[in-house]
Amino acid sequence: MFGIKADWSLDIQERYFTLDDYEGNEARWCSGCGDHAVLATAHRILRDAQLPPEKSVFVSGIGCSSRMPHYMATYGLHGIHGRALPLACGVKSRRPDLDVWVATGDGDCYSIGAGHWIHAVRYNMDMTVLIFDNQIYGLTKKQTSPTSPIELKTNTHPEGASLDAMNPNTVTLGITNASFVAQVVDWNPPLLHETLKAAHAHKGASFVRIIQRCPVFVDSITKELQEDASRLRLLTHENGIPVAKGVEKLFPDSVEHDPSDMAGALRIARDETEKGIIPVGLLYQNQNIPCYSDLSGQGVETTDEEKIAATNAALDVFAI
Amino acid sequence: MQPQTKQEHIVEIVSDSGEGAQKCGQTFGTISAKMGNGVWTVEIIPAEIQPPARTPSGASGIRIRLGSKEITNVGNEGDLVVAFNEQVLYSRIANGAYKEGTVVLLDNRWESDRSTEIQQMYKKAVAEFRDHGLVVHELPIHEACLKVVKDPRKGKNMFVLGMLCRIYNRDKEMGRNEIALTFAGKAEKIITSNQKLFDAGYQFAAEQLGEYFFEIPTREDRSDSPMVVTNGNTAVGLGVMASGMELVSMYPITPATSASHYLADVFPAAGGFVHQAEDEIAAIAFAIGASYAGKTACTITSGPGMALKTENIALAVMAEVPLVIVNVQRGGPSTGLPTKIEQGDLLSALYGEPGDAPKIILAAATIAECCSMVVLARKLAESFRTPVIVLTDANLATGVQPWERPELSRDMLAPPLDQSEWNSDIPAYDWDEKTGLSQRPIPGMPNGEYVLTGLSHTKQSKVSYESAENQYSATMRSRKLATLQSTLTPPNIHGDESGDMLVVGWGSTFGAIEEAVDNLRTTGEKISSIHLRFLSPLEPGLTEIFSQFKKVITIEVNYSDDINAPMITTENRRYAQLAMVLRVQTLADVDCWSAVYGHPLQPEMIGNVLQERLNQLNKKTGE
Ligand SMILES: Cc1ncc(C[n+]2csc(CCOP(=O)(O)OP(=O)(O)O)c2C)c(N)n1
Ligand code: SF4
Ligand SMILES: [Mg+2]
Numbered sequence: 001m002f003g004i005k006a007d008w009s010l011d012i013q014e015r016y017f018t019l020d021d022y023e024g025n026e027a028r029w030c031s032g033c034g035d036h037a038v039l040a041t042a043h044r045i046l047r048d049a050q051l052p053p054e055k056s057v058f059v060s061g062i063g064c065s066s067r068m069p070h071y072m073a074t075y076g077l078h079g080i081h082g083r084a085l086p087l088a089c090g091v092k093s094r095r096p097d098l099d100v101w102v103a104t105g106d107g108d109c110y111s112i113g114a115g116h117w118i119h120a121v122r123y124n125m126d127m128t129v130l131i132f133d134n135q136i137y138g139l140t141k142k143q144t145s146p147t148s149p150i151e152l153k154t155n156t157h158p159e160g161a162s163l164d165a166m167n168p169n170t171v172t173l174g175i176t177n178a179s180f181v182a183q184v185v186d187w188n189p190p191l192l193h194e195t196l197k198a199a200h201a202h203k204g205a206s207f208v209r210i211i212q213r214c215p216v217f218v219d220s221i222t223k224e225l226q227e228d229a230s231r232l233r234l235l236t237h238e239n240g241i242p243v244a245k246g247v248e249k250l251f252p253d254s255v256e257h258d259p260s261d262m263a264g265a266l267r268i269a270r271d272e273t274e275k276g277i278i279p280v281g282l283l284y285q286n287q288n289i290p291c292y293s294d295l296s297g298q299g300v301e302t303t304d305e306e307k308i309a310a311t312n313a314a315l316d317v318f319a320i
Numbered sequence: 321m322q323p324q325t326k327q328e329h330i331v332e333i334v335s336d337s338g339e340g341a342q343k344c345g346q347t348f349g350t351i352s353a354k355m356g357n358g359v360w361t362v363e364i365i366p367a368e369i370q371p372p373a374r375t376p377s378g379a380s381g382i383r384i385r386l387g388s389k390e391i392t393n394v395g396n397e398g399d400l401v402v403a404f405n406e407q408v409l410y411s412r413i414a415n416g417a418y419k420e421g422t423v424v425l426l427d428n429r430w431e432s433d434r435s436t437e438i439q440q441m442y443k444k445a446v447a448e449f450r451d452h453g454l455v456v457h458e459l460p461i462h463e464a465c466l467k468v469v470k471d472p473r474k475g476k477n478m479f480v481l482g483m484l485c486r487i488y489n490r491d492k493e494m495g496r497n498e499i500a501l502t503f504a505g506k507a508e509k510i511i512t513s514n515q516k517l518f519d520a521g522y523q524f525a526a527e528q529l530g531e532y533f534f535e536i537p538t539r540e541d542r543s544d545s546p547m548v549v550t551n552g553n554t555a556v557g558l559g560v561m562a563s564g565m566e567l568v569s570m571y572p573i574t575p576a577t578s579a580s581h582y583l584a585d586v587f588p589a590a591g592g593f594v595h596q597a598e599d600e601i602a603a604i605a606f607a608i609g610a611s612y613a614g615k616t617a618c619t620i621t622s623g624p625g626m627a628l629k630t631e632n633i634a635l636a637v638m639a640e641v642p643l644v645i646v647n648v649q650r651g652g653p654s655t656g657l658p659t660k661i662e663q664g665d666l667l668s669a670l671y672g673e674p675g676d677a678p679k680i681i682l683a684a685a686t687i688a689e690c691c692s693m694v695v696l697a698r699k700l701a702e703s704f705r706t707p708v709i710v711l712t713d714a715n716l717a718t719g720v721q722p723w724e725r726p727e728l729s730r731d732m733l734a735p736p737l738d739q740s741e742w743n744s745d746i747p748a749y750d751w752d753e754k755t756g757l758s759q760r761p762i763p764g765m766p767n768g769e770y771v772l773t774g775l776s777h778t779k780q781s782k783v784s785y786e787s788a789e790n791q792y793s794a795t796m797r798s799r800k801l802a803t804l805q806s807t808l809t810p811p812n813i814h815g816d817e818s819g820d821m822l823v824v825g826w827g828s829t830f831g832a833i834e835e836a837v838d839n840l841r842t843t844g845e846k847i848s849s850i851h852l853r854f855l856s857p858l859e860p861g862l863t864e865i866f867s868q869f870k871k872v873i874t875i876e877v878n879y880s881d882d883i884n885a886p887m888i889t890t891e892n893r894r895y896a897q898l899a900m901v902l903r904v905q906t907l908a909d910v911d912c913w914s915a916v917y918g919h920p921l922q923p924e925m926i927g928n929v930l931q932e933r934l935n936q937l938n939k940k941t942g943e
Contacts, residue, residue, distance in 0.1 A: 024771070025782065054766045059609070069771045070783065075763040076771030077612055079605065080635050086602035090609020090617070091763070093595065094566050098613060098763055116605075119598040295593075296567075300615075302591025304564070304736075308728045310590035311561040315725055318548035320354045 021053050022046045024073045029064060034186030034212035034222070035132060039071050041193050042101070042130075045200055046074070056099040059088035061113060063105035064139045065132030065212070082112030085120040085129070092125045093296040100127040101200075107137045110146040110168050121175040123292035124204045128196070131168070131207065134214035135221055142217040149221065169269035169283060172207050173262065179289040180206035181265065182241065182282045186213055187226055188250070191280065194241045198282065204291055211278070225278070235259075235268065235281025243281075253277070259285040323489045323535035328358075328387030330395050331488075333480060334412055335404035336373045337366055337380035340477030345382030346720060347498050348484050352384070353549050353722040354498075355491060356538030358391035359384065360831075361720040362920070364412070365659045374430075374438070379408035383417075386488070388537040391721070392686065392831020396924040398422050400487070400532070402480050404461075405430060406445035413452065415919060420453030423532065425483070427476075429462035459528060468520050469513060478514040482521025487532045492522060546725040552690040552716030553579035555723070556646055559694025560618055561590045562726060564733030565644070567617040569595040569606040574658045575714040576622040576648035600625035604632040604645070611641050612772055614762035616698055616734040618644040623652045623665050626672070633707055634673035635774040637797065640749065640760065642701035642708075644694060649713040649827075651918050660918035661714040663827050663877040666897040669709045670856055678798045680708040681856035685830035688723035689853070690716055695732050702734065704800045705760055711855070713877070715828040715920040742768030747779040749793070756799030801857040808854060810861030815841060815848030818868035821934055823849040824910070825875050826898050829921050833875055836926035845934055852898070858905055866908045871937050874899040875926055876914040 022043045029035045046056060056074035060066035062081035069076025079087045084104045092100045109117050109131050120129070136154065137143040143156040147168065151160035172181050180202040184195040192210070199206035213222040225231055234254035236243055248254060257264055265284040271277045302310075331348070333341040342363050349361040364381040371378035385395040397419035403409050403426045412418060430442040449456050465472030465479050472479070478499060485495045496515050503511045525532070550558070556579045560568060568587065570580045584594045597603035600621055607617035621629065626647050636643050649665045651657025669681050680700050684690045690712050697708040742761045748770035750758045761768025770781040776790045777783055784790070813822075814834055825833040830851045837849045848869070852859055866872045880896040881888045895903065899912035913929045915921070 052766065053769055054764055057613070057763050058771075070773070072771075073769055075769050076773075077609065078771055078773040078775065079608075080631055080774055083601060083605040083632065086597065086605035087609040087612075089602075090567075090569065090606035090611075091613045092609075093593065093606065094610050094615035094617075095613040095763065115598055116602055119602065296595060299588060299591030299593065300566070304730050304733055307561070307564050307590045307733060308730070310586070311558065311728055313589065314558060314561060314586045315548055315728075318550045318554070319725065320350065320547050320549050320722060 015052065017047055017050055017053065019043050019047050022073050024071045027071045028067065030216050032213065032215040033064070034134065034210070034214070035065055035068065037186045037189060037192060038130060038132065038210060038212070039068060041189070041196050042072065044193065045197050049200070051099055055097070056101065057091050058101045058103060059091060060084050060103040061105070061108035062139065063108045063137070065103055065105045066108060068103035082108055083116065084108060085113060085116040088127055089120060089123055089125050092127055092293045094300055096126070096293055096297040096300070102127060102129040104129065104131055105138070106131065106133040106135060106145045106147045110166060118175055120205055121172055121207065122177045124177045124179050124289050125293040126203050126291050127205055128200045129205060129207045130196070131209045132212045133168070133209050134212045134218060135165070136214055136218045138214050138217060152218070164273070167269065167273045168209055169272065170266060173266050173269055173284055177289050178207070178284060179204035179286050181284045182206070183209045183211070183278070184280050185211045185225065185232070187222070188247065190244055190247050191241065194243070195282070198241055202285065203287065204289055231276065231278055233268070233271070233277050233279050235279055235283065237282070239285070240282040257281070259283065321530065321533060323533045325535045325537060327536070328385065328391070328395075329400065329488070329534060329536060330383060330385045330398045331484065332364075332381060332383045332398045332401040332412065332417065334364065334379055334381035334401060334408045336378055336408065337371060339380070339404050339473060341381040341404070343502065344477035344481045345384050347481055347502055349384045349386070349720055350549050351485065351490050351494055351498050352386045352488070352536070353547070354494060356542055357386045357536050358389050358539050359386050359549075359720070359722060360391040360394060361385070362394050362715065363718045365718070367659055374405050374407040376407055376411035376414070379411045381408070386536055389539055389541055393835065393923065394719070394920050396922045401425065402483065403427065404476065406442050406449070409445070409449065418454060422454050424449060424454050424456045425529070426456055426458050427461040428458035429460070431458065457529070464520060464524050465517060468516050475514060475517045478517040479521035479524070482518040483525040483529070485518070486522045486525035487529060487534060489533065489535050495522075543724065547722040548725045549720060549722045550687065551718055551720045552684070552687045552712055553648065553718070554582050555687050555690035556620065556694055556712065557582040557586070559691035561587065561592065562691065562728055562732050563616070563695040563698035565592060565616045565618050565698060566734075567593050567595065567607060567610045567615060568620060569597055569603045569610070569617060570620050571597050571600045571603045571625060573600070573622045573625045575650055575717045576620050576625070576646070578717070579620050579646070579648070600628040601632065604629040607643055608632060608636055608641050611643050612763070614737045614764070616642070616702070618646065618694070620646040620648070622648050622650045624655065626665060626668065630672045631674075633679070634675065634677045636707040637673065637677040637679050638774045639772045640705040640758070640797070641772070642705055644697045644701055644708055644710065646694065646710045646712065648717045649711060651916065657918045659714065661828065661877055661920055662916055662918070663713060663829075663897070664879070664916070665711065666826070666855060666878070667900065669711060670901070676794055676798065678801050679706055679856060680704060680801070680804065681711065682708065682853060683711040683827045683855055684716060685827060685851055685853060686723070687716055687719060687721045691726060693853070698734060700804070703757075704804060705758060706800060711827060713828050719828070738762055739764045741766045748781040749777070749779045749796075751779065751796040755803040756796040757803065805857035805860055808857070808859050810865065811850040811852060811859045813848050813850055813865065816846065817848070819846030819848055820870050820937055821845075821847045821930065822866065822869035822872045823847065823875055823930065824852065824872060824898065824902065825849065826852045826855060829875055829877060832921050832923045832926055835923035836930060839923065839927050840930060840934070847930065847934065855898070855901070858901070862902065863906045863908070866906055866910070870941065871911060871933070872902070872908055873911040873913060873930070873933060874902065875921065875929070876912065877916065877921060878914050879916050880912050880914040
């Protein structure tokens with residue numbers, strides 16, 4: 001990471017990147033907002049990977065969390081509400097060389113963008129998808145989101161949300177070609193770091209639901225979880241998210257779960273709805289699922305001559 | 321016996337769907353084009369995939385207009401029709417497709433059908449057709465096919481092709497070769513069986529229909545340049561390839577889809593990729609993502625798909641993302657007439673997005689332009705850093721015509737992906753104050769990092785809610801259209817530069833309007849026409865051109881109120897779409913005539929309308 005090789009010789013790098021090289025505009029989220037933690041983690045992951053800033057693209061929709069690209073010094077595409085995933089898939093489609101990240105909210109992904117969410121899982125294009133789930137619509141000021149707990153009082157449901165919260169992990173896991181499904185909380189920096197690092201390293205679409213603090217509108221939801229860690233269940237495994245001993249100690253409830261076990265993953269994910277036990281860690285990973293980006297990226301090297309020849313051959317068929 | 325010379329003829333083949341009438345007609349059209357005739361073919365498509373057999377609504381078929389000069393539209397009433405059953409003719413008659421004297425060659429198998437009900441339907445229809453003035457010949461077509469094959473439902477079309485080739489004195493060997501080309505890749509057995517049917521049909525016509533033997537002389541105005549024969553959607557596909565695009569991102573919708581079907585076949589050889597997205601919103605978002613990343617992309621759709629794309633189009637306008645959007649217009653609103661023609665999306669293309677969303681809009685007038693305009697659109701999109709909408713329609717999409725083969729060159733192609741270092745002193749939107757133009761950084765370029773956003777932004781692409789910034793950036797985006805207009809030349813005037821009446825058209829009505837105008841001019845009317853290809857910005861010089869005519873009228877295939885209809889006044893009359901735009905832009909009292917019959921406008925229909933308006937005009941001015 002500091003350019004020193006295993007044999008202690010100095011690796012001559014033309015460019016060495018520091019955190020500064022990834023930090024964009026000053027973040028304008030509220031103080032105490034969980035988004036700050038995710039941003040700082042992303043900066044560090046890119047710095048550790050020494051990825052040239054011009055090679056990463058952060059794509060987002062609309063929402064508080066979707067402002068993330070502005071706070072990166074990489075390329076960014078701050079799109080429209082709900083459409084982050086198809087925009088990101090488009091970026092990746094013919095540019096397999098780019099490192100693509102998606103920042104999306106619970107409203108952005110699970111509500112208005114739900115159709116794209118399903119299909120992006122199926123496309124399994126190589127990208128890291130961060131779903132900032134504060135269980136509320138933040139930017140538009142406290143409306144019910146699909147993951148808002150039942151009875152949560154919001155501006156659209158002043159008497160309390162009438163429907164049970166959606167369980168996004170069971171959905172993601174249920175979609176054909178799910179290849180990386182993880183969940184994490186924003187207030188545990190080492191775990192957040194390891195989870196995003198694993199997601200970033202995975203080839204395919206990595207979906208990470210980040211349970212995120214929004215102290216302004218729904219302080220109580222995450223405060224309860226922060227205060228009572230027994231509501232969280234840490235997933236451990238040698239193939240899972242690496243957890244330092246000190247971190248593991250913070251979780252009274254932890255189970256060993258093999259991320260290649262889909263049935264187990266679904267059972268654990270369902271416990272969130274049925275028993276209120278929220279898993280953190282790697283629910284599922286399968287490295288053998290084909291990536292649509294490998295297919296869509298074919299032919300990017302075609303030369304002008306080849307293009308003209310192919311078009312001429314196509315015209316020949318209709319020649320009279 | 322010598323064939324009778326005809327300057328042009330309109331032929332139809334009408335059947336139940338699945339009987340191959342379209343393949344027969346396309347092949348006949350290709351043979352005729354190869355023999356040097358002007359040709360336009362258009363398919364008659366029922367709305368359902370498998371409509372009930374022997375019903376008027378199930379009419380499926382094709383019209384071929386061939387002549388000894390360039391043919392640019394479907395023409396008026398048919399001259400000769402081959403019908404596989406009598407019921408399908410009813411809907412064609414209702415559509416005004418035939419006239420007194422139209423020759424109908426009808427398969428007589430229904431006369432002796434096992435069902436007495438069908439026998440009676442058949443007899444009744446034949447009598448009605450004759451009353452209607454059609455010249456009906458009842459012919460044992462089915463029976464004759466049975467002598468060659470066991471199941472004439474498959475193959476009758478090639479028998480009919482043989483008949484037509486004899487009637488129009490086509491080169492017989494060319495016909496047989498064309499069959500071999502049509503069925504290329506199929507088993508030899510299939511090719512020879514179809515060729516046998518073709519021979520039988522040829523002989524059948526010679527024996528039974530000797531009186532119908534025509535010669536359509538070759539086009540004299542035919543250019544020596546190599547030609548291709550395709551429909552408009554294939555031409556769009558060829559344009560996509562010729563322009564060096566890399567991605568077509570689409571969602572199936574009639575009548576646009578066949579362009580993508582075609583590309584799915586041939587695009588990979590040019591390194592391209594067709595992405596079938598989960599919906600039209602995703603389709604355009606995907607294309608925007610690719611374009612942002614420096615890869616030229618296109619999305620192809622029709623009206624309802626355009627409606628879904630609007631929010632993303634606005635994003636592309638706001639963030640200045642080059643993008644080609646092809647809208648193969650169909651009848652609307654809502655699901656409307658999915659398989660039929662309309663020019664109903666001009667205003668929504670112009671104004672469909674929230675806020676001010678200036679963009680370039682082109683309209684193809686011919687099948688050749690379906691190809692060349694995609695190439696042009698790709699270039700304009702890149703140079704002006706904007707989405708470009710290319711409007712075509714169902715008439716162009718399914719019409720087949722020979723057109724000059726484009727000579728491909730490197731400068732048609734998109735430039736290679738630029739990954740050189742960006743000068744960090746240059747902001748992401750370095751708007752040139754005079755033109756509004758700017759260069760864009762592409763992800764991967766060192767020092768070019770910026771965040772594209774649909775929010776109001778500064779030159780640096782920083783989100784800004786400042787009123788002055790918003791006003792300035794809106795001005796810069798709009799200025800690009802004025803800049804483009806300054807490079808355009810006024811439209812060609814078809815006819816004299818001044819006179820009584822100027823007809824203005826756009827899109828696929830081009831051929832029909834010019835034909836109508838030519839016919840009126842031969843009777844001495846002082847009428848001319850112009851046809852617009854640029855709809856945003858408009859071509860320059862219109863005010864001056866309009867001022868040279870007593871009256872200006874648009875002819876369009878969209879809805880407008882008839883000024884003489886009940887309740888309609890000059891204050892509440894809703895104008896046709898181009899007329900509305902022209903009235904605003906030129907302050908001329910532009911009149912309009914438009915209709916939404918779902919079929920292409922026939923020259924005769926346009927001619928009658930114009931004649932009537934000319935008569936009114938001359939009465940008013942006392943001439
Ligand atoms: C088409 C459209 N509909 C509605 C909106 C308004 N809108 C903006 S953000 C948002 C919800 C944001 O919630 P979420 O995705 O959870 O993000 P958060 O702000 O909580 O991070 C809505 C409804 C919009 N911008 N566009
Ligand atoms: S409203 Fe909530 S989610 Fe939005 S920035 Fe503030 S704390 Fe964060
Ligand atoms: Mg939210």
